[in-house]
Amino acid sequence: MVVGELTQERDLVILGGGPAGYTAAIRASQLGRKVTLIEQAQLGGLCLNKGCIPSKVVAHAADIKQQMNHMSALGxxxxxxHDFSQLAEYRERTIRQxxxxxxxxxxxxxxxxxxxxASFLADDRIGVxxxxxxxxxxxxDVVIATGSHSIEQDxxxxxxxxxxxxxxxLPERLVIIGQDYIAIEAAMSFQALGTSVTLIAxxxxxxxxxxxELRRLFKKQKIQLVTGTVTAIEADGEVTVTVVKQGQETTWSAPFLFQSLPRVPHTLELGLERIGVTLAEDGTIPVDPFGQTNRPHIYAIGDVTTGPAIATRAIHxxxxxAEHLAGQLADPTVPYYPTIIRSLPPIVSIGLTEQAATDAGHSIRTGQFALNANxxxxxxxxxxxxxxxxxATTTLILGIHMIGEGAVELAGVFSQALELHAKEExxxxxxxxxxxxxxxxxxAVESLLGQAIHLPPRQQDVLTKS
Known part of the structure; x- marks a missing residue:
């Protein structure tokens, strides 16, 4: 190993070049900090190179495939x-661009x-x-933005x-175990492209x-939805999964199994305990509202901290x-993070559900507008x-939930409504x-008062719950 002769002086060092890291680097540079960004693999991180972007390319192809029936109706x-290998080439080309x-x-x-x-040598020095x-x-100052990874099986x-x-x-058959957005997206995307999918959730x-509605769509799209407890997974050539429900045992086999498990933060190899940075039991780093750790010049953002492992949180x-480190008056308020699922059709959920709203003590109204009236x-x-x-008392919008084409685009509108504390009017x-x-x-908001123009009265009964 060749060791550099001198310790090099730097202003702001950022560890990790994913959405959190490169966004922090650019914003800090815009605000006058001299930034050094350290990345062990490829800029863009797992999100761009192996996660968010590749999965959305496949979801896009699945959406196009599903539109074929409508195309014939249009003449x-x-x-x-469909050539899946060509889709794989398109995926890689998009990632490179x-x-x-x-x-x-x-x-x-x-x-x-x-x-x-990178690893810490002292609380003001790092080795690469x-x-x-x-x-x-x-x-x-240093910002830890090393992200997270999925557990890899043998x-x-x-x-x-x-x-x-x-x-x-494209696999002929695929078993999926999971109930998060990744499992839902994978089930619908691969099924649409021709894989026979079994989803256990x-x-x-x-x-x-x-x-x-999601369960209705699984049935319509011929996705086998299996409920119960997974008791065994055997991987010998094909993968066989054993599920038990009400004492009855069933087995499901396929060439591949995708199991959507919690992600693991990239923190354990950084040497944080050596310099006294506190780590939680799950490997995440406790931080204050600005991302500061228990060490004054060491910050952490994104998947290495507690919270949903999503790019939107990392970017925010x-x-x-970065603004805080540049001496700006950064807003520490935690925003509304919408749940976005690129299913077929897509789903967005932001704010409170009915149950969460009533549990929080609200007297609520609910309104629902069917998109087949649009x-x-x-x-x-x-x-x-x-x-x-x-x-029902203040008319404040508490939660918005949508399934249908256009949900992803409207998610930003919904977020703004909640952030601005919008009322019905x-x-x-x-x-x-x-x-x-x-x-x-x-x-949908008009239906809260029974005043939606394109719904008959019986479909917009004003429902108030306490």
Whole structure:
């Protein structure tokens, strides 16, 4: 190993080049800090290279495939076939283009990018190893944004989330164990592309109205939904999963099993305990509202801290912490993080469910607008609904839950409504384009009062609960 002769002086060092890391680096540079970004693999992190982007490429292809029936109704005649290997090439090309974009942005913002594996030598020094080279850096501040990873199994037939979306051939059959957004997306995407999918899950943690519609869609899309307790997994060639429900045992086999398990933060190899940084039992790093650890110049953001392991949280925390480190008056308020599921059709859930709202002491109203009463949705042969929960006393919007095409795009509108503490009248007043799904959002709120224009009275009974 070749050790650098001198310890190099740096201002702000950021560990990890994923959404949290490169966002913090760019924002801090914009605000005048001299930034060194250290990444052990590829800029963009697991999210861009093996997670968020690859999975959404597959979901996009599945969505296009599902639209084929509607295309024939519009007068198009063709008999398309699907080449999964070509989709895999498109996936890799998209990843390369986005990664190149991140690299260019770092260069344009005068961010020094160092490749290698980092570990703390002291609370103001870090070592970086790359092959036989080992360099040391002394910093004024450091931000830990090393992200997380899925648990990797010994068997090549048992896949984690990253491995599932690195497949170059479409599996004939796939068993999925999981109830989170990753499991739902994978089940619907692979089934749409031609895989026979079995999904083992009891509940999905969504508002009951979404759960009911989701189960209907699984049946319609011919996804085998199995409930019960997994008692055994055997991986010998094919994978066999044993499930027990009410004393009855069933087995489900496939060439591959994808099990969506909790992610593991990348913290244990950083040497944090050596310098006195507190670690929780699950490996996450406790921080204050600005991301500061128990050591004054050491910060942590994204998946290495407690909270949902999602890119939106990582990006938000990156901007907040970078602004704080630049001496700005950063807002420590935790925002509403919407649950986004790229299912077929997509789902968004933000704010309180009915149960959570009543448990919190609200007297609530609920309104639900079916998208088959919306012109834009009918033109595209879509379905679904928007459900709104409000406080019956204050009229404050408490929660919004949608399943249907356009949900991902409307998620930002829903987030803004909750962040701005919108009341019913704030949503009802603005004019929306026609025809558009924005009108369905307005009518969902109008249905809280039984005043939706495109729903008959019997479908918008005003329901108040305490």
């Amino acid at each position: 198009f005649s063709f008999n398309p076939t 986005l990664r190149t974009g991140v690299e260019s942005l770092c260069q344009a913002n005068a961010i020094e990018v160092v490749h290698g594996t 190893e790359l092959g036989h080279q080992f360099d040391t850096y002394r910093f004024n 068997s090549p037939s048992v896949l984690n989330a990253e491995q599932l979306y690195q497949l170059s051939e 009891d509940t999905f943690g969504l508002d009951p109205s979404l759960e009911k 925390e990156a901007k907040r912490t 012109g834009a949705t009918m033109i595209e042969a879509g379905s679904g609904f928007i459900k709104v929960i409000s406080d 704030d949503v009802r007043f603005p004019v929306m384009p026609h025809p558009s799904r924005n009108e369905a959002w307005t009518e």
